[in-house]
Amino acid sequence: MRLTDAGAKSVSLDEIDLYGTELYRSGDPHAAWRTLRETAPVWRQEAPDGTPFWSVTRYRDVVDILRDTRRFSSEHSTMLSVLQRDTAAGQAIHLMDPPRHGQVRGATISALSMRVMRRHEPKIRERVAKLVAGAIADGQADMAKLVTMLPMLVAGELMGIPQDQWTEAAHWTVASMAPEDPAFSIGDEAATLRAAHVFLFSMFIELIQDRRESPGTDDLISLLLGMEVDGRPATDEEVLVNCYAFIMGANPTIPQASSHLVLTMAENPDLWRRVREADRSTLPLTLEETLRWSSPVNHLLRRTTQEVELGGHVIPEGGLVAAWIGSANRDEEIFADPYTFDPVRTPNQHVAFGFGSHRCIGNSPAQTGVQLLLEELVEQVESFELTGEPRHLGSNFLNGITHLPVTLHPNGG
Template sequence: MNAVLSGPLVPAIVQESLGQIDLADPLFHTSSNQHRVFKLLRDFDPVHWNEDGTEPGFWSVTRYEDYVAVQKDGKSFSSAYTNVLGPQRRTGDEGSGRMLTHTDPPRHTDLRQLVNKAFTPRAVAGLEPYVRSVVGRALDEAVEVGECDFVEVVSLLPVASIAALLGVPESDWRLLLTLTTAAFGSADQEFRAAANADARATAAQAHAQLLLYCQDLMRQRGCDPKDDLVTALVQARDAGRLSEEDAMLFFDLLLLGGNETTRHGAVGSLLALVEFPQEWERLRADRDLLPGAVNELLRWVSPSKHVLRRAVRDVELKGRLIETGQDVVVWHHSANRDERVFDAPDRLDLGRSPNPHLALGAGAHFCLGSALATLELRAFLDELCDRVAAATVTEEPERLASSVINGFKRVRVELKPL
């Protein structure tokens, strides 16, 4: 079925151009045309019904103001069923009502309190020298090689950071990156949907290995507690605040959440600086711009494309009646290009101020790892400016076919050293 715009205010030519668009189709999100489509939606149909197609129908919210309204209205829109588009909308989500991302207060508040302390700006600040060393080594190796796949260059940065907080030994980082990639998704949604039984079995096997790894690490921490997140999960389990399975799901969530978005955020940031070289030079000349640069690049890249909520009561939004039980998708990367909030949103401006971007969410589900993510990107940008004078994209970047992650499978670049 088609996602068709309708109504007297929508010009016929817009209806025609958008009539074949299915926002749930992973292939749509590999198109360079997608920002134009979302602009048309913001202008003419900001609360848009996407007909049954790749998935059952759902509402799409594309403007900043409406995004915030949905995210902050927990009485009307629930997170407890599932939180992104995908087949679990039909089959059921194993994390429903159990994982941090799939719960509403008060359970959500309880779960967040279990690990909040480890993610405060003060707590993660101690990781900065370590993060810089990881980034520096990776960039030095890439510069020496010259031409490289930048997705691979930055692959260990987020894994190393979240692994350090979890308490995973450095010797196992590469293993966790391999298992996380196989289990969750650096394979894009199109591939995963079409994959044969052997490929799906491989993904399931990788996921099972991750859970077994977590179980073994939890067993170790039960005998030898340390100052890390796995120990906190073990203590919560022993206190009856988490079941064994819920603790393992929490480990899964932290590892995945600390991996995919930051990695693709770094790759997207490099491509943005290549597209706007004057901004790269501006940042290299004035490192006081770093905090603002991180915010602007998060806005620009929006590594996480959307989150999904389910209406638990009838509610009207922009003249549209959203009925109980219907799913509502709020698009980060569309809200972050909303001309009603951001001047010249399609221009990268590392000095943009104010910059109330929504790349890290809003409301009760504001990103738990926001301080860690911003530290990683700040260290990445600083080390990049110290080592790389310019970058040339040598092949057309290969985007993930994903409605969830704004990312890349392959980005071949040639790095010019300073």
């Protein structure tokens, strides 16, 4: 989506459709979210199949919903595109409520910790540096395509995925989250989903079998095979759906935040100059602002476990509530001048990784990947030049870019 300055815009409520994907490909969700925060912070809409859902757009309401796992359950679905019960509900880490959620999280978090990331950082930095140098050498690069590889460069080994499968794994992961987008579609939405699922599940079934025969020690698949759920060993099905859940969680943040970072700096040369000339100690602040600014995941879906009164609305038991992350990260009550990218913004209480017990378990790899890319861009790139029109992802779940043609001008070039 376009990260516009919606500060002076308003939209008629009759015109707002947060479900349709075209809004995110070519429209301005920020204007719609701002209108809802001001006039209808809890807003009922029906999906095309008639299923109602309630949108929550203010920061404090979003945080309250994500932290309240007792009344707002994840054990149904976390995406508007899956309004009916997800087939992995109650088994995959993102589709579990406490205490079972904690069992899977506790068994696997060591593989994705910042301590592990620091140990692997030299190797990851070398890969990221090569990616940036290659883009410079090519003259013109499609950065949106290049950065789809970043999650695998950062976490492919940690997950236990062989390097020769990284490219296809990255492609089909995003395709499974945005099957209707032309960049990934191979016919219709159902055909694209089938192809994505066949590749990803076949890959993981083979890797699970390999790990059973030759167990590893600290890769994610080996840890999943060794975990217990409700006091018993995890089944192969539970391991499989969690392998899928982890790769789905690994892919959105790094490439989407990275693409928006490059686009923002290309459109604002003075801002990029400011970032380059600042003390390197401020780059972690720029990383956090990149995450707030891009908000790679637009929303998280929850299902009420009881009747809930929210903002003057009564939501029935079993009601579906979309907590809009992208809107919360532009809330004027929390963020001063929220439509400005401030590379040294502090404090910065963004919720790009969610909030509460379900805060993204892959936040350390994601932060590492974007941070290292930012550092290498600062070291190697003097300026960015857009050489074509960016194309934005048609998805109400991911805030992505599918085409970003740029020339990267080298430092001293």
